[in-house]
Amino acid sequence: xxxxxxxxxxxxxxxxxxxxxxxxxxxxxxxxxxxxxxxxxxxxxxxxxxxxxxxxxxxxxxxxxxxxxxxxxxxxxxxxxxxxxxxxxxxxxxxxxxxxxxxxxxxxxxxxxxxxxxxxxxxxxxxxxxxxxxxxxxxxxxxxxxxxxxxxxxxxxxxxxxxxxxxxxxxxxxxxxxxxxxxxxxxxxxxxxxxxxxxxxxxxxxxxxxxxxxxxxxxxxxxxxxxxxxxxxxxxxxxxxxxxxxxxxxxxxxxxxxxxxxxxxxxxxxxxxxxxxxxxxxxxxxxxxxxxxxxxxxxxxxxxxxxxxxxxxxxxxxxxxxxxxxxxxxxxxxxxxxxxxxxxxxxxxxxxxxxxxxxxxxxxxxxxxxx
Numbered sequence: 001x002x003x004x005x006x007x008x009x010x011x012x013x014x015x016x017x018x019x020x021x022x023x024x025x026x027x028x029x030x031x032x033x034x035x036x037x038x039x040x041x042x043x044x045x046x047x048x049x050x051x052x053x054x055x056x057x058x059x060x061x062x063x064x065x066x067x068x069x070x071x072x073x074x075x076x077x078x079x080x081x082x083x084x085x086x087x088x089x090x091x092x093x094x095x096x097x098x099x100x101x102x103x104x105x106x107x108x109x110x111x112x113x114x115x116x117x118x119x120x121x122x123x124x125x126x127x128x129x130x131x132x133x134x135x136x137x138x139x140x141x142x143x144x145x146x147x148x149x150x151x152x153x154x155x156x157x158x159x160x161x162x163x164x165x166x167x168x169x170x171x172x173x174x175x176x177x178x179x180x181x182x183x184x185x186x187x188x189x190x191x192x193x194x195x196x197x198x199x200x201x202x203x204x205x206x207x208x209x210x211x212x213x214x215x216x217x218x219x220x221x222x223x224x225x226x227x228x229x230x231x232x233x234x235x236x237x238x239x240x241x242x243x244x245x246x247x248x249x250x251x252x253x254x255x256x257x258x259x260x261x262x263x264x265x266x267x268x269x270x271x272x273x274x275x276x277x278x279x280x281x282x283x284x285x286x287x288x289x290x291x292x293x294x295x296x297x298x299x300x301x302x303x304x305x306x307x308x309x310x311x312x313x314x315x316x317x318x319x320x321x322x323x324x325x326x327x328x329x330x331x332x333x334x335x336x337x338x339x340x341x342x343x344x345x346x347x348x349x350x351x352x353x354x355x356x357x358x359x360x361x362x363x364x365x366x367x368x369x370x371x
Contacts, residue, residue, distance in 0.1 A: 001306045001307070001308060002306060002307045002308060002345055002350070002354045002357060002358065003308050003345065003349065004308040004309060004310050004343070004345045005188055005345070005347060005349065006347075006349035007187055007188065007192070009348075009349040010192075010252075010347065010348055010349055011194070013248075013348070014244055014245060014248065017244045018194070018241055018244050018245075021036075021240040021241060021243065021244050022237065022240065022241075024036075024240065025236050025237050025240045028236070030236065031235060031236045031237065032233060032235055032236060033216075033233055033234075033236075034236050036236045036237075036239040036240040036243060037055050037233075037234050037235075037236055037239040039239070039243055040053075040055060040234070040239040040240075040242050040243050040246070041053040041054065041055055041199070041234075041239075043243065043246055044199060044201070044242075044246065045201060047166075047173070047246060047249075048173045048174070048175040048176050048181065048201045049172060049173050049176040050175060050176045050181070050201040050202060050203055051202070051203045051205070051208075052201065052202050052203065052204075052205065052208040053199050053200070053201050054199060054200045054208060054211045054212050054215065055197070055198070055199050055233065055234025055239060056197075056198045056199060056200065056211075056215050056232045056233065056234055057196060057197070057198060057215075057231075057232040057233060057234065058184060058186070058196040058197065058198045058232075059091060059162040059182060059183060059184025059185070059186060059198040060091045060094060060095060060184075060198070061198055061215070061230075061232040062162075062182035062183055062184065062198040062199060062200045063091065063092065063095030063132075063158065063160060063182040064094070064095040064098050064099065065200065065211050065214055065215055065230075065232060066095075066158055066180045066182055066200055066202075066207070066211060067082075067095055067096065067098075067099040067101060067130070067158065068099055068214055069207055069210040069211045069214055070130075070156060070207070071099060072210055072214065072227060073206060073207070073210055075129070075156060076101065076129045076130060076156070078099075078100040078101065079100070079101070079102060079127065080101050080102065080127055080128070080129040080130070081101070081102045081103075081104045081125060081127040081128045081129065081130075082096045082101050082102065082103055082104065082128075082129070082130040082131075082132050083104045083106060083115075083120055083123050083124070083128060083130070083131045083132065084096065084103055084104070084105060084106070084115075084131075084132040084133075084134065084160075085105070085106060085107075085108040085113075085114060085115045085116075085133070085134055085136070085334075086105035086106060086107060086108065086316055086317070086318060086329075086331045086334040087108050087113060087136070087316055087333075087334040087337050087338065088134040088136060088160070088317065089134075089162070089312075089313060089317075090313075090317045090320060090322070091160075091162070091184075092132060092134050092160050092317075093105075093317045093323065095182075096132070097323075101129075101130070102127070103317075104123050104128070105317070105318055105326070105329060105331060105334075106119040106120065106122075106123050107119050107331055107332075107333040107334055108136075108333065108334065108337070110333050110336075110337070111275065111276040112139055112275060112276060112277075113136045113137060113139070113275060113289070113337065114133065114134070114135065114136055114139060114140075114141040114142065115131075115133045115134075115141050115142065115146065117142055117145045117146065117149070120146065120149055121149060124149075124153055124155075128153065128155060129155060129156060130155060130156045130157070130158055131146055131149070131150055131155055131156070131157050131158075132157075132158050132159075132160060133146055133157070133159055133160065133178070134160040134162075134163075135159065135160065135161055135163060135164030135167060135174050136163060137163055137275070137283075137285070137286055137287040137288075137289050137312075138163050138164050138167060138190070138256075138283050138284040138285045138286035138287060139164070139167065139275070139277060139282060139283040139284075140164060140167045140168070140169040140174055140278075140282040140283070141159075143159075143169055143172075143177040143178070144169070144170065146177075146178075147177060147178070150178075156178075156179050157177070157178030157179050157180075158178055158179065158180050158181075158182060159174055159175055159177060159178040159180070159181040159182065160182055161174045161175045161181045161182060161183045161201075162182065162183060162184035162186075162189070163184075163189070163190075163286040163287065164284055164286065165183060165189060165190045165191045165249065165284065165286075166190060166191070166249055166250065166253045166284045167281070167282055167283060167284045168281045168282065169278070169281075169282050175201040176201065176203075179202065179204060179207070180200055180201065180202040180204070180207060181200065181201040181202070182198070182199075182200055183198055183199045183200070183201070184197075184198050185197035185198060185199070185238070185242055189286060190249065190252060190253060190256070190284055190286050191242065191245055191246060191249050191252075192245070193238040193241050193242055193245075194237075194238065194241045195237075195238055196238075197234050197235075197238040197239075197242065198234070199234065213226065213227060213229065214227055214229040214230065215229065215230060215231075215232040215233060216229060216231070216233060217229045217230070217231055218230075252347075252348055253284045253285075255347070255348045256284060256285040256286075256346055256347060256348075257280050257283070257284070257285060259285070259288070259346050259347075259350060259355055260283070260285045260288055260346065261280070262355055262359065263288055263344065263346075263355075263358075263359065264277075266359045266363075267290070267359060267362055267363065268363055269362055269363045269365055271292055271293070271294065271298075271365060271366070271367070272290050272291070272292055272298075272362060272365070273290060273291040273292070274290055275289060275290075285346055287312055287343045287346070288343060288344045288345075288346040289312065289341050289342070289343050289344075290341070290342055290343075290344060290362075291337070291340040291341060291342075292340055292342060293340055294367055295311070295339065295340050295341070295342050297365075297367065298342055298362075298365055299311070299342060301361065301365045302361060302362075305357070305361045307345065307357065307358055307361055308345065309342050309343060309344055309345070310342075310343045311341060311342060311343065312341060312343050313338060313341075314338060315338060316331070316334050316335060316337075316338045318331060318334075319335070319338075344358060344362070345358060
């Protein structure tokens with residue numbers, strides 16, 4: 001069986017360094033917001049070309065805390081609108097509603113799955129205060145146009161970089177384009193911890209300091225609490241793991257990009273639609289997603305050929321029970337994407353023979369009377 005993802009195999013390459021880092025943390029006797037977190041925050045900010053980085057507990061908190069901080073700073077208020085693509089993972093929407101803001105779901109560009117600039121313009125109202133572009137599957141959103149729109153209408157931009165760690169557009173990394181960038185280091189991400197972890201990047205010192213306080217029980221000084229905060233801190237152990245893996249991120253991304261290049265070039269089956277990319281550096285291929293109107297049959301075809309594939313994601317947010325108040329929204333492009341997407345294996349756990357097998361299998365897929 002060719003696995004969709006093999007974290008054990010991926011992390012085994014760095015086994016000695018990861019175990020040494022783990023021992024260092026244990027022996028230090030300091031496990032929350034210590035030197036390992038400080039080191040990772042500093043190095044990750046440099047990697048993203050930003051001035052500041054705040055480690056938090058997970059990617060959802062990175063989004064939620066940024067919006068909360070803007071509320072505390074008086075830049076947004078309850079009831080304000082946030083424009084986001086409708087086909088995103090539900091975390092993007094949860095962060096908005098958790099802050100009692102209003103998600104305005106717009107149709108994506110069907111070629112890239114990211115925000116459609118025309119739809120952003122059409123969705124702006126007097127209540128719009130934030131644009132939340134999600135760099136879905138690892139591809140950068142059209143940030144040049146998005147930032148131009150934001151400047152024109154005095155809007156804040158929060159990049160959802162949960163799937164795009166390391167992606168670049170016009171020489172700028174994701175997380176450095178907007179007023180803030182939210183990252184997830186869930187184990188399956190391109191830069192994955194060995195548990196939950198996340199971060200926010202920004203060039204705004206005021207935002208940085210506010211998130212740091214809110215994420216630490218609303219406290220900047222021990223036992224003195226200026227805000228009704230939460231406990232959302234990147235712990236020392238995960239920071240130590242991330243410090244090790246950050247050094248190898250670019251080489252991991254190159255492997256993904258090379259596999260994606262083969263898929264794009266060598267998948268020739270007319271029943272399969274592959275996403276379009278602006279350039280190789282704009283997409284880091286957290287997921288390699290194809291569209292197929294016969295998705296369930298394609299999934300079974302791969303399974304019959306001992307290849308594991310996954311569906312990201314079977315239901316869009318507005319069709320989830322959690323957001324039943326949105327179920328009547330008309331979003332046909334989004335719904336078709338969710339009905340047709342299938343993610344192929346991609347990553348450094350695959351060898352050349354695996355990639356060959358995947359390409360052969362998808363090109364052999366056909367619809368017959370037996371199906």
